[in-house]
Amino acid sequence: MSHTLIVNARLVNEGREFEADLRIEGERIAAIGSSLSARPGDTVVDAAGRRLLPGMIDDQVHFREPGLEHKADIASESAAAVAGGLTSFMDMPNTSPPTLDATALEDKYARAAGRARANYGFYFGASNDNLEAVRGIDPRATPGLKVFMGASTGNMLVDAPDTLDAIFRDAPVPIITHCEDTPTIDAALAEYRAKYGDDIPARFHPDIRSREACLKSTRLALELARRHGTRLHVLHISTADELALFERGPLVRADGSRKRITAETCIHFLRFERADYERLGHQIKCNPAIKDASDRAALLQALAEDVVDVLATDHAPHTWEEKQAPYVRAPSGLPLVQFALVAALECVHEGHFDAARVVQKFAHAPAQLFDVKERGFLREGYYADLVLVEDTPFTVRREDVLSRCGWSPFEGSTFRSRIASTWVNGTLAWDGSALVGAPRGRRLEFDR
Template identity: 80%
Template sequence: MPSTLIVNARLVNEGREFDGDLRFEDGRIAQIGTGLSARANESVIDAGGRRLLPGMIDDQVHFREPGMEYKADIATESAAAVAGGLTSFMDMPNTNPPTLDAEALENKYRRAEGRAWGNYGFYMGASNDNLAAIQSLDPLAAPGIKVFMGASTGNMLVDNPEILDSIFRDAPTPIITHCEDTPMIDAELARYKAKYGDDIPAACHPDIRSREACMKSTQLALSLARKHDTRLHVLHISTADELALFEKGPLIRADGSRKRITAETCIHFLRFDRADYARLGNLIKCNPAIKDASDREALIQALTDDVIDVLATDHAPHTLEEKARLYTGAPSGLPLVQYALVAALELVHEGRLTTSQVVQKFAHAPAQLFDVKGRGFLREGYAADLVLIDDTPFTVQREDVLSKCGWSPFEGTTFRSRIASTWVNGELAWDGRQLVGQPRGERLAFDR
């Protein structure tokens, strides 16, 4: 295949923004420089000064396959992801059946082959009765082990203290945790049901799934990680309160060492707050809950201050029919991958973050944290997972949503940037208007 040369780009990588050119061939970045000359038969793209980023790596998605394909699957959701500039994803284990052993894990990899538009990794899940499977997990087979330390579905709530301690002691990969205290949530839900029945106002969700429940569970996870020196990544931080628990500073320190305990927040916590329940109701019901405007402001500042290390989506689609149910029957989660990067870039337009910071939190840091091999950076020899940004406004319309669920919480929102092109492994996958070619995603490799 002929090589491709992108000229006159504004490259954003490793804390720098600079004008330059980038050549890729055979799926890899071959050359980065200035004034690069086109070769014979080479495809040349004039970026016209637009920003060129490494493809984003989303370390938290729920693509619902196997078992819930009526609302999402690997093919549809990865298509939405590449349309949004997300070229790699790590999918959660709470499927049906759940991913609790090596056989279930490899089944998901087989399902993704030839169908995933982006590069893919799948987490092993934890339960009260799969400790042996966790202890025997090949560390090259999964990005990490997901532990639900809060309410979840099926057999994936780990509430046995001895098992939990053993998982933190023996995990051969990083542990990622959902931290909410289930007994506290159950008690609050019972109190609100006594008052409202099943028709609880959606605005009560952050009080039922309270900041206190988040704080208690996060403190437990951190205490176990410190006891066993576990590599722990706490997902979807939603409160200002929890931020004081985490170390401030870069993921990779000046001496080359890496934080052992890291934190993540999600795009919906940066764009919505309690006031939005009046407009969107159960559409923004998610776990943990979207909380107050003061929490949103604190989370944005924590990204700037390097208290929060990673930005992700927690993409979790449900049908509109499901979301239209009364509160107690409406599932938690919302579809986000298609518009997450442009929503993050809106914070750049607002002067709250820089493009370099978005790239650090959404591409570099996930690659570093999970030891992803050869992705997440604009570096010669790395995979040509690339995103070209066009600063032309557009308004999100329902008919443009690619997720199988067919809706977005951002409908009607006007963003000031759009995804002009996405390349996955050197192949154009999104041309700014539609998907191009065939799914070219590859299994993520881990350099451990």
């Protein structure tokens, strides 16, 4: 059993920052306190006043395996994740084939075993014709059920009203939704295509994937959830308009009860806005679309005020060549896991909220929302998923990108914090400049 003692750290956990030491024994946090003494055989790490955070839990990624490994796979993207301080991920079901039954779900877990550098969970997917499989989900096997209530790939757009109603009524796990109204999008796309053909300028993406499409679909999801008392988590909120639909206040209330309906936004909605399409084009084409500066400001405020409960990435890599295609063929999605945490900390440097708020939205809340067992907090007895952060500036370069796609929308951006070390299950996985050792990720357990 390995033993590591981290001394002189500034821990960020459960709403506060405080100076302390932290001892790791094997895979777990054994002790948190002041003036912990080194023991024979300990590896001692002097944090020298740097922040020590719980490893981030990214509840929304697309690691592309199986079926799209030319873009990414579990091994490559989990490597990028730990380099970015993300120690657990939850992967989406719109792979090829899609994850629409228990066999496909377990195949993904088998693929991750021994290859994932971060801990892993995989979502079950809903379609118009797999209702019986949805009803039979083992709640301990998956973080939740993904429902695409908007344009999606393959067989995963759920638009049959009776099926949607039954899914919200009968799902035995939390439902997570992608909310965009497809007919609204299709009508707007037809108008722009009539004017520009296939090569629609990227700046019109937020008008095609419009706020009206988001708002209409989100309202429908909330109506269904309230009708059936469903635990609903709405992903990647991109507009100020949708924020008015959600409850303000902490995810877990003082009496221990939890919100039944929760909201999430993504790091790219905090760092980019409409004006950036002129510079970055399809690099920032994603669904839902990045919208206006006023939406960005509203989302930052909503995180600070507990209207938005979770911050995630929606990491969705595509090759550089694919992104250069004309608008109608250029795929939507951005590679984000490697620089998401430092991008969130940039919001701290800018004064939007403090580091404890980042930890709450990026680590504590996903663990609480999805009943993740013994992760997401700096607590004695919990798994030692940790990230040490130092406030030393660096500029993102293409040659540093670990995602298989080989590019980042943050290239050329200078961040004021960097990831100094990442530990996964008690073992150093990233030393600040390189990956360390073999993959140590484990299957996430859901305490249900």
